[in-house]
Amino acid sequence: MLAVSGLSVTFDAGQALRDASMTLARGERLGIAGESGSGKTLLGLSLLGMAPEAASVTGSVVFDGQHVVGAAERDLRALRGQRIAMVFQEPLSALNPLRRIGDLIAEPLRLHRGMGRAAAMDRAAALLDEVGLPDPVSRLRQFPHEMSGGQRQRVTIALALACDPDLLIADEPTTALDVQVAALILALLRDLSERRRMALILISHDLRAIARVTDRLAIMYGGDLVEQGPTAQVLGMPRHPYTRGLIAARPILSATRDRSAPLPTIPGTVPALSALPPGCRFAGRCPVELPHCRTTRPTGNPACHREGA
């Protein structure tokens, strides 16, 4: 359904996404994990043709036969919202504060589907019910500020579902929420994807969140897709040194941890966009670096000179 090949996004300061390739089948759930500056959000935006205007985008993104890179804005608008929808981190800034929930959800239905007001409102109530908001009919009259963070995120999900998209891209959908609410939203996303046979891309820095929801996992670092595979396999038997470091550095709940021993860390910090090494982007922080890692770009999966095939 979705095929990304050789996708690169370059700014004046440097290449923020380098030669990314991946595929996604109908109904599949893919996690994209990485730290800030890894290019994960940029990848998500590029799938919708929404990379910043200052960037030059090369390579191809094909969704159901339609090319996204270089497509006319009019064609992209039809794609966005209808076939591909997106949910963001901050539900409050994604919802117009001056409009009632019902009007917000009815708008895409009237615009894209040509529904009348009454029919669109009925559908909006059904969507609110589907995302687990109790008493959906009276919710239609409420404003975003009258709801909690978790409820608002349910509304943005309902809004994203309005035109029955084939793919939902959720970018850090639970980062702003408390842990218990976050767990419910993640369960909802998984559930919706299964019930609707809707593909899901979950972008997150949180490996625990991704493990709960996705079947496949792609790890990003410094604009590179460094490792991809089944989620359980990547998390259970990570092959790329960055993936291994990331998993080891995550604090885990353990009663037996010896607190006089330091936690495992990845030394150094993510380099700035303008200071990325030309070869492997993880060079300089990597514990198993080879002499040519800094200069020669590794390819394959995992993209690593030492571990790759």
Place this chain on the structure above:
Amino acid sequence: MLLRVENAHRSYRLPRTHLLRTAPLIRAVQDVSLTVGRGEILGIVGESGSGKSTLARMIMGFEPPDQGHVRLNGQDLATLGARVLRQARRQVQMVFQDPYDSLDPRRSIGWSVAEPLLAGGMDAPARHARAADMLSRVGLSPADMARYPHEFSGGQRQRIAIARAIAPEPALLVADEPVAALDVSVQAQVLNLLMDLNRHLGLAMVFISHDLAVVASIADRIAVMQAGRIVELGTTAKIVTTPEHPYTKALFAAA
């Protein structure tokens, strides 16, 4: 006991919603009691609105409890005069969540680290030497003193904020979500630094976080807060292996 909080309460009035009714009252902290011994790390875990940051502000002496006491080395902060309070406050320093907001962008980091020493009556060369010493202590170079916050990454800024906090040699550090804004690969570095300071300087800490795994990796004891109250308090091993309160169990299930 270094810090003793006794049956502390704190409420706030929300803005009036109706002209003729009294403004609603939020009970941010209710009947909280806890102690922190010298060199001990007490973790406080809770979700947003649980009252953990209000508790931190009371421990810092930024605001007094409505009822109850906050005692530092046996002295009740609320009863101290301004001068003695200033003295007492040097004993407690704080590190915040956002390392971007907590440093003055127009001052060199050397200045920022040395600033809390102004109140201690040190002369300029001594302050400078101490700031350099603190920066090396947190893993930065004294050669960085003339540089500005924007030249550093988030993790490095948090190190600078920690250097500033430990410069006056406090006995207690209150860290409110100190790693929440940092990337995973950098979080562990900052946690290791805090544990190192705890071990080598005997620095006691109140470590506040919404993340149970983060708290459990650093704290000796953990207090779980919900809706302004401590619902469970015990050693880290005890809380991790046999949580008793339903809320603690729910946090585990979601983690």
